[in-house]
Amino acid sequence: MHVAATSKVSKKPKKQIVTISGTSRPNNYTSKVLALVNDELDKRGVKVVHFDARELDLSFPGQPETDDAKRLTEAVKASGAVVLASPEYHGTFTAMTKLIVENLGFPSALKGKPVALLGVASGRIGAIKTLEQMRGMCGHVGALVLPSPISVAGVRNVFNEDGTCNDETVEQMVRGLAETTLQFMHEYVYPRYELEQMVRGDEKGWSTTV
Amino acid sequence: MHVAATSKVSKKPKKQIVTISGTSRPNNYTSKVLALVNDELDKRGVKVVHFDARELDLSFPGQPETDDAKRLTEAVKASGAVVLASPEYHGTFTAMTKLIVENLGFPSALKGKPVALLGVASGRIGAIKTLEQMRGMCGHVGALVLPSPISVAGVRNVFNEDGTCNDETVEQMVRGLAETTLQFMHEYVYPRYELEQMVRGDEKGWSTTV
Numbered sequence: 001m002h003v004a005a006t007s008k009v010s011k012k013p014k015k016q017i018v019t020i021s022g023t024s025r026p027n028n029y030t031s032k033v034l035a036l037v038n039d040e041l042d043k044r045g046v047k048v049v050h051f052d053a054r055e056l057d058l059s060f061p062g063q064p065e066t067d068d069a070k071r072l073t074e075a076v077k078a079s080g081a082v083v084l085a086s087p088e089y090h091g092t093f094t095a096m097t098k099l100i101v102e103n104l105g106f107p108s109a110l111k112g113k114p115v116a117l118l119g120v121a122s123g124r125i126g127a128i129k130t131l132e133q134m135r136g137m138c139g140h141v142g143a144l145v146l147p148s149p150i151s152v153a154g155v156r157n158v159f160n161e162d163g164t165c166n167d168e169t170v171e172q173m174v175r176g177l178a179e180t181t182l183q184f185m186h187e188y189v190y191p192r193y194e195l196e197q198m199v200r201g202d203e204k205g206w207s208t209t210v
Numbered sequence: 211m212h213v214a215a216t217s218k219v220s221k222k223p224k225k226q227i228v229t230i231s232g233t234s235r236p237n238n239y240t241s242k243v244l245a246l247v248n249d250e251l252d253k254r255g256v257k258v259v260h261f262d263a264r265e266l267d268l269s270f271p272g273q274p275e276t277d278d279a280k281r282l283t284e285a286v287k288a289s290g291a292v293v294l295a296s297p298e299y300h301g302t303f304t305a306m307t308k309l310i311v312e313n314l315g316f317p318s319a320l321k322g323k324p325v326a327l328l329g330v331a332s333g334r335i336g337a338i339k340t341l342e343q344m345r346g347m348c349g350h351v352g353a354l355v356l357p358s359p360i361s362v363a364g365v366r367n368v369f370n371e372d373g374t375c376n377d378e379t380v381e382q383m384v385r386g387l388a389e390t391t392l393q394f395m396h397e398y399v400y401p402r403y404e405l406e407q408m409v410r411g412d413e414k415g416w417s418t419t420v
Contacts, residue, residue, distance in 0.1 A: 023270075023271070024270045024271075024272065024273075025270070025271045025272035026272045028272075060233075060234045060235070060305065060306055061233070061234075061235045061299065061304075062234065062235035062236045062238075063234075089271065089308075089312055090308075090311055090312070090318070090347050090350050090351050091346055091347055091349075091350025091351075092308070092343065092346065092347045092350070093308075094271075094308065094312070095270065095305045095306070095308035095309035095311075095312050096270055096305070098299075098300075098302070098303075098304065098305035098308055099305035099309075101300055101305075102299055102300070102304070102305050108300070129346060129350070133302065133343050133346065136301055136302060136339060136343065137300050137301055137302045139301070140300050140301025140302070140339070141300050141301070
């Protein structure tokens with residue numbers, strides 16, 4: 001189901017997609033992989049607001065909220081969707097990825113938000129366990145976790161140090177996450193807004209109804 | 211199966227049990243619950259080395275290891291077993307609990323170590339999801355995750371602010387985690403050492419063979 005081309009709202013979705021790389025490890029591969037998603041979204045004319053954990057100052061629960069936490073939470077709230085990426089450490093997501101979720105407020109800014117998941121692993125099995133645990137966590141806070149999360153296995157072999165991908169299939173798969181996310185927005189989010197616009201006739205931005 | 215009362219080693223296990231409270235939130239309930247386990251172990255003559263995340267200075271992967279991380283890792287390595295406790299945030303363990311695991315080295319100090327799990331939640335459902343995810347994580351790094359993890363539900367109702375428990379059944383259940391851990395050591399860890407001592411005749415401490 002696609003929104004009619006005559007629709008003003010669906011032709012020019014003004015809202016942003018937030019992408020988050022969930023590790024602060026220097027020179028990490030997760031940000032290299034996520035850069036492909038950012039690039040693909042950018043190519044498709046979507047405004048991307050990117051957060052990289054290497055540049056985030058976040059506090060643990062019970063401590064005062066940082067400015068970065070406020071900035072992150074506001075950006076997620078204002079977004080049409082989120083792409084959340086984590087490397088696999090110890091068969092699950094990173095402490096930093098969890099800390100990011102812990103900084104998104106109660107109720108979480110992820111509540112009702114479409115969230116696409118990206119897992120990155122050095123090993124051959126990939127980040128399947130990480131993605132399952134992220135799905136559980138994001139679902140718990142009320143996010144609309146999208147089907148078809150992407151797991152990149154053997155990341156050190158398929159991505160070069162400079163961030164280029166040397167495996168076309170992997171690159172297509174990763175870029176596909178941008179497509180998955182946009183497709184969900186086109187098929188479910190925009191129509192919902194369109195219909196609400198028709199019925200109510202008000203001027204609320206579509207993402208506020210997600 | 212119990213070790214014979216004449217056994218020198220099993221009568222006087224000198225090795226410690228490490229207990230870890232995985233949240234730095236001020237005045238948290240997890241440390242109140244874990245205090246009962248510590249008390250029960252203490253009553254049974256076991257040396258407890260307790261770590262409270264409120265007092266731990268740990269860094270994220272890629273940053274220099276802190277003194278606390280070294281101290282924690284050495285204590286876990288020297289222990290006969292570990293009790294790991296986390297509150298449930300967002301349907302899973304805390305970022306801090308994961309950060310603790312991320313600070314235990316590669317291979318992890320938890321590898322081959324008996325680990326008893328304790329989950330604490332405000333809600334009625336308890337910390338079941340957290341315990342499952344902790345089981346996955348600890349199992350992934352090679353820990354011997356003990357059966358019968360303990361989930362404390364509605365923690366704010368059953369524990370008072372001063373740390374006392376007002377529900378005898380819950381208190382017995384929590385104290386039972388000490389029993390579970392010691393029972394595992396008596397039934398599996400000590401006999402393994404005993405047998406090895408008989409066969410090899412060397413003087414290695416039993417916990418080093420776990």
